[in-house]
Amino acid sequence: xxxxxxxxxxNINSVRIxxxxxxxxxxxxxxxxxxxxxxxxxxxxxxxxVFRKLGYxxxxxxxxxxxHGVAVISRIPIASVDRRPFCGKGDxxxxxxxxxxxGGPIDLHNLYVPAGGDEPDPAxxxxxxxxxxxxxxxxxxxxxxxxxxxxxxxxxxxIAPLEDDVWSHKQxxxxxxxxxxxxxxxxxxxxxxxxxxxxxSFVPCPEKLYTWWSYRAADWxxxxxxxxxxxVWISEDLRTRAAGMEVLRAAxxxxxxxxxxxxxxxxxx
DNA sequence: ATGTCGTACTCCGTACGA
Numbered sequence: 001x002x003x004x005x006x007x008x009x010x011n012i013n014s015v016r017i018x019x020x021x022x023x024x025x026x027x028x029x030x031x032x033x034x035x036x037x038x039x040x041x042x043x044x045x046x047x048x049x050v051f052r053k054l055g056y057x058x059x060x061x062x063x064x065x066x067x068h069g070v071a072v073i074s075r076i077p078i079a080s081v082d083r084r085p086f087c088g089k090g091d092x093x094x095x096x097x098x099x100x101x102x103g104g105p106i107d108l109h110n111l112y113v114p115a116g117g118d119e120p121d122p123a124x125x126x127x128x129x130x131x132x133x134x135x136x137x138x139x140x141x142x143x144x145x146x147x148x149x150x151x152x153x154x155x156x157x158x159i160a161p162l163e164d165d166v167w168s169h170k171q172x173x174x175x176x177x178x179x180x181x182x183x184x185x186x187x188x189x190x191x192x193x194x195x196x197x198x199x200x201s202f203v204p205c206p207e208k209l210y211t212w213w214s215y216r217a218a219d220w221x222x223x224x225x226x227x228x229x230x231x232v233w234i235s236e237d238l239r240t241r242a243a244g245m246e247v248l249r250a251a252x253x254x255x256x257x258x259x260x261x262x263x264x265x266x267x268x269x
Numbered sequence: 270a271t272g273t274c275g276t277a278c279t280c281c282g283t284a285c286g287a
Contacts, residue, residue, distance in 0.1 A: 068286095215287090216271075
């Protein structure tokens, strides 16, 4: 059986200061495609050369200075690139590519949903209003079933939709990322588009599953107060090819870590 | 669980976003 295709998604929280951590991910797991969020880097300053030397010649960028920014770094050829603006703000929060993959093209979308600030009330918090607007726009686009091509949506969606996606459902019901308004909106988008929650297809509830642990915890591993903010959704036509999923929890303990860890998804060719 | 990060400018400290 040929080696599976491995996709990784990781909110790297600055690609420039954590290039070495991505090299470690490559050394340990050798993903074919790496989707990054929060690169915090204009395209002209992206460390493309490092990734080319690592064996990733196909690179698609949508970055901006200081904040946000997404990237796709690939061993598999990229046939086309699409950068979608959201909410008319000019933020770099989406990049879509068509991978010229063995077994046929795959439509891959890499997203960074707004965090939404602290107060879960759009009337007093513009950031939360922006998050809800973003979800509404996402619903009108990706909330339709994809047609004609196997499709994958990955990224930091900044929402932990299920009760077992957070360390305490009751204690986080009023905390941005797990409020009923956000979780209902995200699940409606996912089910409306007939997207499969790949991570939960391999690790069903009630098992806890997290991808993010706050920097502010004194001991993130001991407290283990995590949330599943990062996601991999696949279209129905990829279901039988989905071969595995891994949350690289150990990466949260690497030197100068991101507060998010990589999520890996494997597909048969 | 108001705590710790990274970035950019206000530029060796402060403001902002997360």
